[in-house]
Amino acid sequence: MEPSPAQASPLMRFGLAMLCMAAFLALPGIADKGIVFLAGTVALQMVFGLTWNLMFGQTGLVSFGHASFFAVGGYAYAYAARALPQVHPLLTFAGAGLLCAAIAALVGLIALRRSQGVYFAILTLALSQIVYLVISSSAALGREDGFTGIRRPKLPLGWTTIDLAAGNAYYYFIVVVSALLAGIVWWVTHSRVGRVFRAIQQDPERAAFLGIPVQRYRLMSYAIASGVAGVTGALFGPWLQILTPEVAHWTASARPILYTLLGGVHFFWGPAVGALGFAVLEYGTRTLHGISEIVTGAILLAVVLAAPGGILGAVARLRQRITGKERRP
Amino acid sequence: MSTPLLEATGLFKSYPAVKVLKNVNLTVAGGDTFAIIGPNGAGKTTLFKVLSGELFPDSGQVAHEGRDVTTVPAWQRVRLGFGRSFQVARVFSDLTTEDNVVVSVEAHRRNAGLGQRRPLAWAPTAEVREGVMETLREVGLVDKRRVVARLLSHGDKKRLELAMCLALQPKILMLDEPTAGMSPADRKSATELLAMVKERHGMTIVLTEHDMDVVFGLATKVAVLHYGEIVAQGAPDAVRKDPLVRDIYLGHGGAGAGHA
Ligand SMILES: Nc1ncnc2c1ncn2[C@@H]1O[C@H](COP(=O)(O)OP(=O)(O)O)[C@@H](O)[C@H]1O
Ligand SMILES: [Mg+2]
Numbered sequence: 001m002e003p004s005p006a007q008a009s010p011l012m013r014f015g016l017a018m019l020c021m022a023a024f025l026a027l028p029g030i031a032d033k034g035i036v037f038l039a040g041t042v043a044l045q046m047v048f049g050l051t052w053n054l055m056f057g058q059t060g061l062v063s064f065g066h067a068s069f070f071a072v073g074g075y076a077y078a079y080a081a082r083a084l085p086q087v088h089p090l091l092t093f094a095g096a097g098l099l100c101a102a103i104a105a106l107v108g109l110i111a112l113r114r115s116q117g118v119y120f121a122i123l124t125l126a127l128s129q130i131v132y133l134v135i136s137s138s139a140a141l142g143r144e145d146g147f148t149g150i151r152r153p154k155l156p157l158g159w160t161t162i163d164l165a166a167g168n169a170y171y172y173f174i175v176v177v178s179a180l181l182a183g184i185v186w187w188v189t190h191s192r193v194g195r196v197f198r199a200i201q202q203d204p205e206r207a208a209f210l211g212i213p214v215q216r217y218r219l220m221s222y223a224i225a226s227g228v229a230g231v232t233g234a235l236f237g238p239w240l241q242i243l244t245p246e247v248a249h250w251t252a253s254a255r256p257i258l259y260t261l262l263g264g265v266h267f268f269w270g271p272a273v274g275a276l277g278f279a280v281l282e283y284g285t286r287t288l289h290g291i292s293e294i295v296t297g298a299i300l301l302a303v304v305l306a307a308p309g310g311i312l313g314a315v316a317r318l319r320q321r322i323t324g325k326e327r328r329p
Numbered sequence: 330m331s332t333p334l335l336e337a338t339g340l341f342k343s344y345p346a347v348k349v350l351k352n353v354n355l356t357v358a359g360g361d362t363f364a365i366i367g368p369n370g371a372g373k374t375t376l377f378k379v380l381s382g383e384l385f386p387d388s389g390q391v392a393h394e395g396r397d398v399t400t401v402p403a404w405q406r407v408r409l410g411f412g413r414s415f416q417v418a419r420v421f422s423d424l425t426t427e428d429n430v431v432v433s434v435e436a437h438r439r440n441a442g443l444g445q446r447r448p449l450a451w452a453p454t455a456e457v458r459e460g461v462m463e464t465l466r467e468v469g470l471v472d473k474r475r476v477v478a479r480l481l482s483h484g485d486k487k488r489l490e491l492a493m494c495l496a497l498q499p500k501i502l503m504l505d506e507p508t509a510g511m512s513p514a515d516r517k518s519a520t521e522l523l524a525m526v527k528e529r530h531g532m533t534i535v536l537t538e539h540d541m542d543v544v545f546g547l548a549t550k551v552a553v554l555h556y557g558e559i560v561a562q563g564a565p566d567a568v569r570k571d572p573l574v575r576d577i578y579l580g581h582g583g584a585g586a587g588h589a
Contacts, residue, residue, distance in 0.1 A: 190452075191451040192451075195428065195435065196436070198432075202422060203422075204419065205383070206420070207382070207436075208402070208403045209383075209403055209412075210407065210433050210493065214404065227586075295462075306334075
C-alpha cells in the first residue's frame with residue numbers, strides 16, 4: 001500500500017518512530033522548560049496533523065475547519081473537568097473525543113451528502129467559523145479572554161494516583177497519550193478500513209461498484225479524524241492551562257494542511273514530520289521580531305516548491321538514488 | 330416460464346442534448362451470455378449504467394429476479410450480485426495490482442458477512458490473501474502482483490478490472506466493451522479468458538461490444554442497439570441473419586462500420 005518503493009522497511013520505520021518517542025521522553029532531562037513546553041505542544045500538533053491527513057491523504061476529503069474539533073475537544077474537556085471533577089480524567093478526555101466524533105458524524109451527514117469535495121470543504125470552513133463565534137461570545141467559555149485556570153488533573157490508576165500537576169508529569173502524559181493516538185491513526189490507516197479509504201480517495205465511483213458504501217466510509221473517516229483531533233485539543237487545555245478562541249481560528253485549521261505539505265502528503269508520518277519541521281522553523285525564527293512569519297512562510301514555500309513530495313518525499317528520492325542501482329536487477 | 334434474472338422494460342434515458350435510450354426492453358435469463366451490440370454512440374454504455382445503477386432511467390423499470398431495482402444505487406446492486414467493469418478500465422491506480430484485488434476481496438467478504446477472525450490485525454487475513462492469489466492466477470496477473478496499477482499495460486488493466494469483478498463472485502458479470510482498444514491478439518486472448526471464466530464460474534454475463542465478430546463465439550443471446558432502440562434480439566445466428574442488422578452493420582461502410 002505504500003506509494004514509494006524507496007521507503008524504509010516496516011521494521012526500520014517502527015524503529016524510527018520508537019526513537020522519536022524516546023527522544024521526546026528524554027527531553028526534560030536535557031532541555032530547559034521552554035523547550036519542553038514547546039515539545040509537548042508539538043507532540044499534540046503532530047497527532048493533529050496525522051488526523052487531518054487521515055481524511056485528506058487517505059480518504060480524499062479536504063477539510064478547511066479541522067481546528068473546530070481541536071477547539072471543541074479542548075473546551076469540552078475544560079468545561080466538563082470543572083463541572084464534573086469526580087469523573088475519572090481519562091473518561092473526560094475520551095468523552096471530549098467522542099463528542100467531537102459525534103458532532104462530525106452529524107455534520108458529515110449533511111456535508112458529505114453531495115459527492116463534490118468543494119461542498120465539504122466549504123461546510124467545514126463554515127463550521128469552524130460557527131465554532132469560533134460561539135466560543136468567543138459565550139460567557140461560560142470565557143469569551144475573548146479565554147477559559148482560564150484549566151487544571152492538570154490527578155490521575156487515579158487503581159494501585160496509585162499520579163498527580164499530573166507535579167513536575168513534568170503532564171508532559172510525559174502528553175507524550176504517551178499522543179503516541180497512543182498516533183498508534184490508533186496508524187492502525188486505522190493500515191487496516192482493512194484504511195484500504196477502503198484509499199480506494200475511495202482514488203476513485204469513489206469504482207469503489208461503489210465493489211459494493212463499498214462510499215458515503216458511510218467517508219463519514220467514518222471524518223468522525224475518527226475529528227474524534228482523535230478532539231482528544232488532542234482536550235490534552236492541550238491543561239497543558240497551556242488556558243484556552244482562547246484562537247484555537248478555533250481558521251489559521252489554526254491551516255496548520256495541519258501546512259504540516260502535511262511540508263512533511264509529505266503521501267506518507268503516513270508526513271504531517272508529523274511536517275509539524276516537527278514547522279516547530280523548528282518557528283523556533284529558529286522567533287527572535288526575528290516582526291519578520292518571523294515572513295521568513296517562516298518563505299522557507300515553507302521554498303521547501304514545497306523544491307520538494308513537491310515534502311520532506312519525506314525528498315528523503316525517499318535520496319534513498320532511491322543511493323540504493324537504486326542495487327535494487328534494479 | 331421462470332422469473333428472468335434481469336429484465337428491463339420500457340427504459341428511456343436522455344441527456345440534456347440527446348435522447349439516448351428509447352423504449353429499451355430486454356430479458357436476461359440466468360446462465361445467459363448476453364451481448365448488447367451496436368455501433369459507437371448507440372447508447373450501450375448508457376444502458377449499462379442504467380442496468381448497473383450508476384444512472385437511473387427517466388422512465389421504465391429494471392427488475393432483478395422479479396424485484397424492482399430501478400432506483401437501487403450501484404453499491405447495493407453489487408450486494409445483489411452485480412459486478413461491473415468500465416469501458417475504460419478503472420482500477421485504483423496508486424495501489425499495486427495485488428492491493429486492488431485485496432480491496433475487492435475484502436469488500437466482498439464484508440458484504441457476504443464473512444467476518445474477519447482477528448479484529449486487531451491490520452494485514453489481510455490468510456483467507457483474503459488466498460482468494461487474491463487465486464483470482465490473480467485466473468486472469469494471469471500473478472507475476473505483476475507487486476506492480477503499481479498505474480504502470481500496467483492497457484490490456485493488463487482490463488484483466489485487473491476483471492479480477493476485481495471476479496473477486497466479488499458476482500451472479501451477473503457486466504462488462505462494458507471488454508476488448509475495447511485492444512490489439513487483435515489481445516482481443517483474442519481476452520475473449521478466451523472470458524470463455525474460460527464463464528465455464529469455470531457459470532455466472533450470467535452481460536457484455537457490450539461494438540464489434541459484432543467478437544461476441545459470436547461467446548454469446549448465447551444478442552441484442553442489437555441502434556440509436557437507442559433495440560432493433561433485434563435473440564439467438565446469435567438469427568440476429569446475424571436479420572436484414573435490418575445486416576443493413577446497420579454491412580450497409581453503411583462495410584463490416585467495419587462499428588469500429589471507432
Ligand atoms: N454524460 C453524457 N452527457 C451527455 N451526453 C452523453 C453522455 N454520455 C453519453 N452521451 C451521448 O449519448 C450517446 C450514447 O452514448 P453511449 O451510451 O456512450 O454509447 P455507446 O456506449 O454505445 O458508444 C452519445 O451520443 C453520447 O454522445
Ligand atoms: Mg460505450
